[in-house]
Amino acid sequence: MGGQYKITGNKFPRMRRPRRHGRLVFLAVASVTVLGVIGWGTLQLIDAFTGGSQKAEAAGTRCARHADSASARPVRALPKPGQITVNVLNATPRGGLAKQTADELKKRGFRIGDVGNATGEFDKKVKGAGLLLGPASALDTSMPVLATQLSGAARRADARKGAAVDLIIGDGFKQLAAQQAADKALAALNAPRPAPTAAGKGC
Template sequence: MSMLTPPGMGGKYRIKGDTYPRMRRPRRRGRLIAALVGAVLALGLIGWGTLQLIDVFGGHSGAKAAAPKGDCKKDSASPAAPAQALPKPAQITVNVYNATPRGGLAKSVADELKKRGFAIGKVGNAPEAYDKKVPGNGILLGNPASTRGPLSVLGTQLKGAEQKVDTRNTPDIDLIIGTTFGALNTPQDATTALAALAKPAPAPSGKC
């Protein structure tokens, strides 16, 4: 036994010449592996929690929003509104007044309207308030209730006629011929305009 060898130690711990035994502690590999696995799991949990927070505060709950109840079809046509009940020409009494310098104009217009089925009332020169003071094709004048049909029906006979109301309490309406008047609309054009007036308007579609 060498003098450098401590008493009681031999075998592999025996010091021989210049060779010395390695006195290191055994490695604890199990603890190291467990620590690494724990670190990986911790990082995974932190990443998952971060994604959940982003999802919540970003407004995406992961579940689809509930669809609105009802069958809302944006492209489907809405049912048409009921047709407007318009008076027949025979139910409308028209007074024809001439506000132009041309003589006999009121009578000729009245005769034509009568052929088209209108009832004719008074025929003559326009009242002083309108005489030579109607610059357009004409003015249609009646009581406030006449705006719901009679004025519009008569308006199909004369393009560009202005509609007005006054304080009369009778159902008759006035046609005051203006200075630019040339002729009534043709029967075909008047019929087309009247059909468009009576055509049901589509009801507004609901919003989804």
């Protein structure tokens, strides 16, 4: 070889490759990471096939018990029109409304009690379509059924004895609800309602 540097003699300098410590460290760290991921994944699979299924099964059991208790919960049956006695009283100056309304309610299956003018406490003092007045026990039994026949009627309880309900006709009264609309409202009133799900949250 020419130039400034010349190799003489029969011995040549040994060329050593640079040490690759960095690559070895990287491979070691990568191996440890892969092994850790594989181990974590294995634990997750074991939990999924053992503990996870047990949790799901336990949750399903709780939901089933809640559904059974909800279906077994007693539901108060509303009375039928034939079980409700209605006193029809006219609080307006228009004549004949009490008898006309009572006749129509009788056709729809209700039992009719007293028919006539309202007492001085209510005469010409009911501004709406009507007022349903009866014992406290009728507020969520007889009154909702009777209210399907006259939308917009107010409801009030008094201290009377007996189960009869007064339908006091007010100044805003025009006529009873149409037969078809009243039947539809009555059917909706008696339709079963879904049980509350607060206790079964997560089911």
